[in-house]
Amino acid sequence: MNKLLHNNTLFTLTLLGIATALAFLFFSFVSENTANIALLYIIAQILIARYTNGYLYGLFSSVFSVICINFFFTYPFFRLNFTLSGYPVTFIGMLIITLLTTATTSRLKKQTEILAKQEKQVQIARQESLRANLLRAVSHDLRTPLTSIIGTTSSLLSDGSILSDAEKKELLENIENDSSWLLNMVENLLSVTRINDTVTHQVNKTPEIVEEVVSEAVQRLKKRFPSASIVVHVPDDFLMIPMDAILIEQVLINLLENALIHSGSSHAPELTVTDHPDHVAFCVKDFGHGLNPDDIPDIFSGICHNTGSVDSHKGMGIGLSICKTIIDAHSGYIEAKNHTNGALFLFTLPKDEEENIPCSQK
Amino acid sequence: MQPKVNILFIEDERNILAFVTKLLYGHNYKVTTAATGTEGLQLINSICPDLILLDLGLPDMDGQTIIQQVREWSDCPIIVISARTNEREKVKALDLGADDYITKPFGSAELLARIRTSLRHSNRMNTSSDQLFRPYKCGDLVLDFEKRTLTICGKIVHLTPIEYKILVFLAQNCGKVMTYSSIINNVWGPYADDNNRILRVNMTNIRRKIEINPADPKYIFTEVGVGYRMSEEH
Numbered sequence: 001m002n003k004l005l006h007n008n009t010l011f012t013l014t015l016l017g018i019a020t021a022l023a024f025l026f027f028s029f030v031s032e033n034t035a036n037i038a039l040l041y042i043i044a045q046i047l048i049a050r051y052t053n054g055y056l057y058g059l060f061s062s063v064f065s066v067i068c069i070n071f072f073f074t075y076p077f078f079r080l081n082f083t084l085s086g087y088p089v090t091f092i093g094m095l096i097i098t099l100l101t102t103a104t105t106s107r108l109k110k111q112t113e114i115l116a117k118q119e120k121q122v123q124i125a126r127q128e129s130l131r132a133n134l135l136r137a138v139s140h141d142l143r144t145p146l147t148s149i150i151g152t153t154s155s156l157l158s159d160g161s162i163l164s165d166a167e168k169k170e171l172l173e174n175i176e177n178d179s180s181w182l183l184n185m186v187e188n189l190l191s192v193t194r195i196n197d198t199v200t201h202q203v204n205k206t207p208e209i210v211e212e213v214v215s216e217a218v219q220r221l222k223k224r225f226p227s228a229s230i231v232v233h234v235p236d237d238f239l240m241i242p243m244d245a246i247l248i249e250q251v252l253i254n255l256l257e258n259a260l261i262h263s264g265s266s267h268a269p270e271l272t273v274t275d276h277p278d279h280v281a282f283c284v285k286d287f288g289h290g291l292n293p294d295d296i297p298d299i300f301s302g303i304c305h306n307t308g309s310v311d312s313h314k315g316m317g318i319g320l321s322i323c324k325t326i327i328d329a330h331s332g333y334i335e336a337k338n339h340t341n342g343a344l345f346l347f348t349l350p351k352d353e354e355e356n357i358p359c360s361q362k
Numbered sequence: 363m364q365p366k367v368n369i370l371f372i373e374d375e376r377n378i379l380a381f382v383t384k385l386l387y388g389h390n391y392k393v394t395t396a397a398t399g400t401e402g403l404q405l406i407n408s409i410c411p412d413l414i415l416l417d418l419g420l421p422d423m424d425g426q427t428i429i430q431q432v433r434e435w436s437d438c439p440i441i442v443i444s445a446r447t448n449e450r451e452k453v454k455a456l457d458l459g460a461d462d463y464i465t466k467p468f469g470s471a472e473l474l475a476r477i478r479t480s481l482r483h484s485n486r487m488n489t490s491s492d493q494l495f496r497p498y499k500c501g502d503l504v505l506d507f508e509k510r511t512l513t514i515c516g517k518i519v520h521l522t523p524i525e526y527k528i529l530v531f532l533a534q535n536c537g538k539v540m541t542y543s544s545i546i547n548n549v550w551g552p553y554a555d556d557n558n559r560i561l562r563v564n565m566t567n568i569r570r571k572i573e574i575n576p577a578d579p580k581y582i583f584t585e586v587g588v589g590y591r592m593s594e595e596h
Binding site for chain 1: 449467559562563565566569570575576577578579583584585586587
């Protein structure tokens with residue numbers, strides 16, 4: 001605050017000093033026209049009003065200018081004389097100009113401030129509603145498997161004696177499936193908190209080797225689906241790009257899981273990584289029935305519209321919206337489309353220039 | 363009858379404690395449990411367990427403190443249990459002297475395998491050093507420590523001296539995760555640069571030489587943010 005005051009004062013005095021100096025030069029070398037001198041001061045005042053805060057500096061500079069002109073540049077020189085005919089009009093004019101400029105600029109400043117604040121509020125509100133939507137979708141999705149787990153366990157507890165071993169095994173397997181699905185969902189949600197930890201919605205990036213991240217994602221998915229087969233292609237070059245590896249793994253797992261479960265095909269999905277000059281592209285392809293074209297525009301929004309669809313995409317919406325959040329936080333790009341025989345998800349991660357040069361070793 | 367292996371399980375979640383205890387009893391281990399760090403430390407000092415399972419999130423003290431205190435006087439294997447997203451915590455625990463970690467939630471098969479691996483390693487340390495010179499075999503891959511050769515399906519794979527050193531270190535600790543810094547210390551010496559890029563470039567080259575599909579490895583697994591784990595012999 002003090003510094004601001006200091007800066008404003010300094011700015012005002014400097015400008016007035018420059019104006020006076022110019023006025024002197026003009027007055028002594030060009031012509032003794034007081035109107036031009038007044039113009040010089042007016043320019044200085046407008047600048048002061050524009051670039052300082054509050055009325056004080058503008059007022060001060062206008063009074064200072066009036067006195068200066070009267071003192072230095074009107075007859076009698078080096079003496080104050082306010083009785084000259086016509087001059088009061090000049091002085092009052094200058095005062096009014098200053099006041100008007102100051103008023104306008106300060107109102108402008110206030111308006112931009114208000115606008116910025118409003119924009120921030122709108123952004124916060126949008127984030128809040130996104131979060132609320134996500135929470136609603138999540139709670140809805142979590143309730144289904146939880147209901148099934150609670151129901152199954154209570155029937156095992158109460159009717160355990162009358163169930164055959166095969167029936168019991170089937171019920172226990174259902175519980176296992178539901179809970180591992182729940183676990184994956186929780187991992188997804190936890191990964192989002194990793195992004196929100198920081199205020200800027202940025203993630204903590206470290207340089208990671210692409211094939212290591214890909215291989216860990218595939219390993220973790222295979223742990224959950226031991227029979228799954230996935231075709232993986234990575235470039236032969238040593239590729240190291242900055243990312244939060246846990247989050248990118250989560251994206252890969254979500255996309256591959258969708259390709260495995262929701263494609264409606266037993267053909268092994270393909271994960272292909274390609275190297276481009278300024279980014280690395282990850283492409284997950286399945287060979288199933290593809291995406292419903294109506295769903296594609298909103299597919300990453302977290303809301304599943306296809307309530308009427310036979311195939312209930314349990315949790316697919318949340319998984320994809322989390323993918324989008326993660327890729328956005330990495331300043332990457334993600335899209336979904338159909339290829340000739342199935343669905344295709346593609347995301348890119350930017351390379352960091354300084355990281356990129358030393359590691360492109362062939 | 364062989365005396366039972368005594369495992370101390372330090373964990374504050376009652377349900378997990380119950381499930382793991384039942385599992386370990388079922389597999390012929392003797393289990394002692396502690397719900398707090400203080401209790402755990404007392405038990406470690408009094409019963410000298412053969413293996414410690416340690417949950418890092420304890421109510422009364424940081425699990426890292428327990429590792430530090432135990433390592434002051436004992437080489438007893440410690441397996442740390444931690445949440446997946448906490449890489450830094452895992453690395454710290456391993457560098458403090460924990461033998462391995464397992465991520466919550468874990469399957470019973472995985473836990474039992476980790477326990478077997480850690481026990482085998484500690485036995486190896488205590489009995490003969492002969493076994494350390496026995497070739498490492500895993501699938502088609504054979505690493506002969508005496509001849510200093512690596513063969514896959516009988517064919518010799520050429521390795522640089524650094525690559526060979528890394529592989530030997532991982533193979534001698536197969537089944538356990540080795541942190542970046544422990545590998546660097548072992549291969550390049552204690553005064554090496556802490557930057558792990560050179561290690562990772564070497565690992566990439568090793569993978570190119572030994573794995574058929576580097577993105578779907580059979581021998582060396584990456585634990586992103588922590589280190590590398592070489593597959594158990596089989």
